Amino acid sequence: MPDSWQQANRDHKAAHHELLTLTASSDRCLRTVWLNPFDNQLSVAEMEITQGCFPSLAVNLPETAWDEREIHDMFGWTPTGHPDLRPLIRTPRWPEAYFPLRKSQQMPQWLEVEPDLPSLKVEGDGVTIMKVGPTHAGIIESGHFIFSLIGENILHLDAHLFQNHRGVEALLEDTTVNEVAPLVTRICAADTVSNQTNWASAVERLAGFTPAPRTVLQRIILLEAERILSHLNDLAQIPAGVGFQVAHQRALALKESWQRSLEFLYGHRFLFDTVHPGWTRSAPADLLLNSLANLRRHWVPWRQLVVGHHGFADRMGGIGQTTLAQIDRFGAQGVAARAAGKTFDARQSTAYYEGFFTGPVTRSAGDVQARFDVRLDEVEASMQIIESAAGQLEIESPTEPEFLAPKDLSGRIVTFTESPHGLNSHDVTLSNGNVFRYHIRSAPFRNWPLLAQTVAGNAVADFPLINKSFELCYSCTDR
Amino acid sequence: MAKAIRSLQIRHVDAGSCNGCEQELTALTGRDYDIQRHGIDIVASPRHADSLIVTGPVTDTMALPLERVWETIPRPRVRIAFGNCAIGTGVFQRAYASHGGLADSDIEIPGCPPHPETALRLLSEWMTSHQRNRQTYVSKVTNLGNC
């Protein structure tokens, strides 16, 4: 079995499949789920964990290195042959025998020690160590970065994340089907609609329920509205990284006006609690189109400002470059991957996007500029998708079938969407109307190790800029 | 003579937020809300601050760094819980690595996340209704030597 486990997963990678999830569950089942982007089929590889060990995939498939460390931390099972088994989420404050995802664990008694973990640094003449975080000099999520510098340049970055680890997956395992939605909504404010949609489709598919065409259209609109919101935020942060304040402030204002529209249309500035199993909050097509027209009026001159600014282009070009080979090796996703030429966007593998999604936006340079440009084009593509979906809303019947999740709903399913950050997958197991296991794998989890590689060789002063151009989320990585 | 507080210099610490609260804090600094015109600002160092704003339910890993930031802020100082998670009424309250919000807060700004307008109103109201007592101010300042 171990051989075939490694072989099966290597084969998927060799066939250019996308890894949706790699996780374990308390019944000692280890499982990967791969998406074949050519025929949109999912394949599962499984093995049983015996004697607390399983053969590591990380040497051949570096993208699995963090998943395996997570399993090691959360279940206490060891991936044998893993090249770097330092704790990822655990800190020295965790009681030794505490493994949150094994069943029937008591609430932990934290040890009275510092949470810091040993860091990986470069030693030698002229090397300076610079530590940043976990608290930061601005409004930023918490993360701890240990830079090894030579002169102005970064030799190595050891990123210690998971400061924001709340224990969401374990919390979800305590809930009934009806209690999940408010938690899933709040895993991450930037990917909330994507997370909500993954949960809603998981329940619907396990129950054998097909949502009405109108519900599906409203979901497409919400997913794209969220993409616009999140991309506007990221597009505002990149100019801030080079001190281009006019572009920064005007983009924040664009974002604010879009948030006001969303609040008016859907009752929430971030679209929390809008997608539920069986139904979706809806907005009238004419109001939606008005809001979009209003956004466009301000978007067009802003876009002209940023694309026509040579100083800005000079600061972005050639900075924080990634190659397609690196993207493949790390299984990177989303804007960062497409900016280096990867032609994958999970919307192309999502049946209900057919007729709306016109293909991934790509660039080839893989630098800050490319990541900025991909977002610019994706915002416009999302506006078009909303317009055509809103147009169709008119012709769909307004009646929607009632849906109530069966009380004894059971089964295991993997659902995914393209969130603003990239491929976002949920691996959900329900047993008798209760959550048995809930695993969330977001794109930033795959992209963080790539970011650490990318910054090496760049000036440390450009780290904020490169970081902002990846705009990786902490909360959906840390959970 | 007692006076209303006319400025708040805030140091922000994220202690497990979903990033919604951070985004609304950022919105407060943008041109539409412009907290600076109310005398409020987010500052880069706790030593320049007279208040701490916390988002998130206070994860175990952030609990000590958070208290260290608080210790570094000169007295008198104010603790602000921003959002339901930080107040202790959020959805992650029962999660194992959550400490259930910020203890002993002076100002609570509810919402998930709080609307920037609500945040601005509550902070301004608190500033006008609170009198900075000179006596406490002087006596507490002598504690500064420790930090």
Ligand code: SF4
């Ligand atoms: S209060 Fe709501 S928006 Fe703020 S961190 Fe908690 S879940 Fe996120």
